[in-house]
Ligand code: HEM
């Protein structure tokens with residue numbers, strides 16, 4: 001990793017790619033909401049084929065039936081996300097803006113979107129086995145977190161965060177990684193509960209929510225207590241803890257209102273219930289994004305002075 005050698009790439013502005021990365025986050029979040037509504041209403045097999053839907057690019061049933069609308073527009077938003085990811089990677093590649101690491105992240109992120117589409121599509125062709133649906137639900141959140149990391153690396157906050165000299169290098173990193181790991185495990189358990197209707201997975205998900213909360217609280221308290229000189233740590237931490245409380249409360253509502261038989265096509269008759277459950281899925285995704293962003297911020301703020309400069313060029 002080199003320092004700030006003046007090169008044409010060094011001068012490449014990051015404002016444009018940053019905005020595109022934020023647009024990617026918005027479109028992917030809408031895609032996740034659409035996907036969650038597709039699962040919640042049991043509409044995953046509205047079209048038995050892929051990549052086309054009923055052999056068409058824009059079937060009439062996608063705007064005359066609810067399952068068709070949810071599944072087809074989920075596919076369309078996913079395609080838009082794929083195009084934005086590709087544009088972002090090409091932009092960073094062509095201009096060198098932001099440096100080598102963010103460029104690699106953009107290509108990896110783009111590959112994750114592609115993989116996500118392939119897992120979604122092969123799942124449809126295979127009649128939605130749990131293995132593809134659970135992978136699809138979990139990978140969606142990891143993909144969103146990857147683009148949050150990309151946006152963070154292109155942000156003004158990243159460029160303005162200098163190493164904290166009054167804390168040991170690397171302080172708080174392990175705690176943040178454990179907080180992120182238990183959160184991802186929570187998503188896997190939730191997805192298993194959702195797609196297999198397995199009672200063990202469901203109750204482990206409920207129990208693990210308190211582990212998620214406890215470790216999240218410890219990690220954010222540590223970050224606020226020791227790394228408060230890094231701007232943004234306190235605000236991010238507050239939002240994470242608040243959202244965790246909302247999510248646990250909402251989880252109990254979901255537990256009560258969900259169809260005990262799991263995802264079934266008849267769930268489409270109760271769109272309100274499907275929407276509440278889908279909000280639980282989307283808040284899960286936002287929590288993953290926020291904890292991943294805080295982790296990236298803690299890593300960046302606690303690097304050794306002189307290492308890993310604020311923005312690497314070339
Ligand atoms: C950016 C790309 C994509 C993202 C982020 C994404 C995200 C999601 C999410 C979050 C769910 C809900 C999972 C759950 O609630 O457990 C879902 C469901 C689903 N997605 Fe995607 N998806 C993407 C692309 C696609 C594509 C290209 C297809 C093509 C067919 C697809 C097909 C499906 C299907 C069929 C479901 C319902 C699965 C089930 O109920 O078992 N997705 N998606």
Ligand code: HEM
Nearest residue numbers: 137187190191194206209212247248251252254255281284
């Ligand atoms: C911080 C805590 C929590 C997080 C981050 C979280 C996250 C999630 C996520 C992401 C999913 C869907 C996974 C997927 O399909 O992709 C899910 C499903 C679910 N969660 Fe949670 N959850 C939390 C706490 C809880 C609690 C406390 C309860 C119940 C008391 C709960 C009940 C459920 C249920 C019942 C489902 C499956 C819904 C269905 O069958 O459609 N969750 N959760």
